[in-house]
Amino acid sequence: MPVPLRELAHCRAGDKGNLATLSVFPHDDADFAVLVREVTARRVREHLAAWVGGEVVRHELPNLCALQFVCERGADAGVTTSLELDTHGKTLGTLLLSLPVDP
Template identity: 45%
Template sequence: MKLRDIAHSRTGDKGNISNISLIVYDINDYVLIKDAVTAEKVQNWFGDIVSGEVVRYELPAIGALNFVMYEALGGGVTRSLALDIHGKGLSSALLDFDI
């Protein structure tokens, strides 16, 4: 099953840091994503894109995980040569993760 089957996501950015929130549709699925989507797995998933640390924050009351990914945007909006300089597509890429 893909994450997109049980969750949605939002992405933000600040400098060279990307922030992805992963929010379950049904609170009963929170434990599933909490166990399946670790910071290490997200780091590996984005392998060549994220060269810094990935930190996961848990928000069980709202059924969400928040991933802060350092050195993830090719230097940031004013430096990056990427087509998606804000990294908005990263949330969709995470939803393609198999659990």
Template identity: 50%
Template sequence: MILRDIAHVRTGDKGDTSQIAVFAHSATDYALLLQAVTAERIARHLPNLACKRIVRFELPGLHALNFVLEGALAGGVTRSLALDPHGKTLGAQLLDMPVEGL
């Protein structure tokens, strides 16, 4: 199973910081998110990001986790030559992370 099977995402950006909110499809799936989707696992799944820090916030009322990836956008929208300066594809990449076997 991959993350996309149990969740969907929304992304945002501010400067060189990307934010990815991961929303579970159900309360049962949220319990799995809490266990399986950590800042450390995101760093391993997206190894080419030069993040200074990844911080996880838990939002149980929304069945969601919010991740703040500091330094992920190589300077931000106005300073980066990246093809995806807003980091919108990071959410899609994260949804490919395996979550089975935990």
């Protein structure tokens, strides 16, 4: 039975130019393997398609039980020039937490 990612993980969003970073961590380290299996770059891109126009790259950091997603938001997604309400993309981190995952 799928559950929202928020049940298993927490996430922080950051921004660097037109890139958004999404750092995903399990509440319980034992669930890291579930995150590695369920939270793929492709699923993140699909889930956030309305906000993330470009490529999504995933880095695995087993030393921290962390997944780091680097998302291209599009060439005109700078903090000052974007027409989004949240120009930084800070809300993307919590938007990702509604992703259904199979524990």
